[in-house]
Amino acid sequence: MRVRTRIAPSPTGDPHIGTIYQALFDYAYAKQNKGNFILRVEDTDRERFVEGATQKILSSLKWFSIEPDESPVHGGDFGPYVQSERLDIYKKYINDLILKKEAYLCFCTKERLDHIREEQIKNKQQPKYDKHCLNLTKKEIDDLINKGTPSVVRLNVKPGIDIIFNDLIRGEIKIKTDSFDDQVLLKSDGYPTYHAAVVIDDHLMKITHIIRGEEWISSTPKHILLYKAFEWDIPMFAHLSLLRNRDKSKISKRHNNTSIDWYKKEGYLPEALTNYLLLLGWSHPEGKEVYSLDEFIKKFSFDRVSKGGPIFDIDKLNWINGVYIRSKSVIEIKKLIKPYLIYDIENKKLEEIIKLIQDRLKKLSEINDLISFFVETPQIDQEILENIISKDKIDEICDISYKTIEDKGINRDTEETLRNYAIEKGYNIGDFFMIIRIVTTGKKATPPLFDTLSIIGKKETLKRLKNGR
């Protein structure tokens, strides 16, 4: 049987880092087995629906080089891939369940439900529907329908049954049905609930492996109950641990940046983010830390997936992003920084600059800060200079540098001459060149000084040295 996996996000806003994390595993497992990866959009919650969110999910996936084989825009043999377009399908199947007496109509009002829940909580009981409408007679039901009373459909859950499933990551999980409510399958607005839609869709779309977040473990038995009610084959389940905030709670935007757009804006490379995310959820059999999605696809196995919830650590992500940036060619970097660059720099010069700063770049968004002094005359803070050495010495260093560069230009020879001068006059070499560095760049940390100055150019360098004194 062909392996088929899916992600089923809700179009409720910016694509979430957790969605991508899950997608990486679903995608990889499908590809490893020459199977298909499907994107289905779960938009049954009309109140949280956000226009355009589906497109954003797709473009985020694409940014990570994850292309679904089937989706609302790619199409496929099992569509439609948007739940709001599948309403008739759900109604039909849920109706079958009523006919089979596995589900029933419920006419209870929100007020009644709230009331019984309050009572149960007060009596320290498990809040649960009391199956009141299960005992309605045929006539009572018909009357209520004729009066136009709003209704939902509920699954008739029989207590006292052990539901057992074998999680591919966690092993056997056993949960008793006692704790389950009679799940609503069809809401009064005619939309299915998540639980109903997910089971019907996964079955009809022939999903073989449901790889999703740990938060779904406790509803998995409810889904299994539904599969059984329908008399359908039960797919395999694998529950990935949840990404965590520093305080160990489920990752959220209060503590972390969860929006994929943010990572893009900051200048993280998708392959670096991918690598980092994979590191959190899986360990390479050879202990490698840096590897591509392709390699992951080749080497993936469920037994190396970690069970604990990892804390999202931006420091390590920064490190790995730097690793990927350093591995690029100058031409690639030039292309990558283009959307971030606020300066208009001539092509050859830009390439020379990139050679100097590539090792120093951790995130693409830092580019302007790193290269500003190549294009703009910097502001000099006299106080910083005078903390290093006295004003008359600063002037002396500026003068001798000016004179030497004016004579010889900017080259090794100039550098040697200045160094010898500094030694001769008893200067601390580091301080001596630091003064030139700050006067010409406005910064205490730059690429090698003379490489930098030769890009800045003789004329501009001289001007800055003059300003410095």
Add this chain to the structure above:
RNA sequence: GGCCUUGUCGUCUAGUGGACUAGGACACCAGGUUUUCAUCCUGGUAAUCGCGGGUUCGAAUCCCGCCAAGGUCACCA
């Protein structure tokens, strides 16, 4: 609170009864390269393996109990 899941350096992890004086990576510290920063190289600090019992000649690894953290209990997904 019930149920479920998880628990090894600050963080991510390796580890499936003896090769564990618990290994690697990030971060941190020190040294080297260097006129600064970064890269690179070398070294270091850091986990009594959640706690307590047991099984065993031997336990991070097996068993039991406890504790802690997280998730979940909706006409949200």
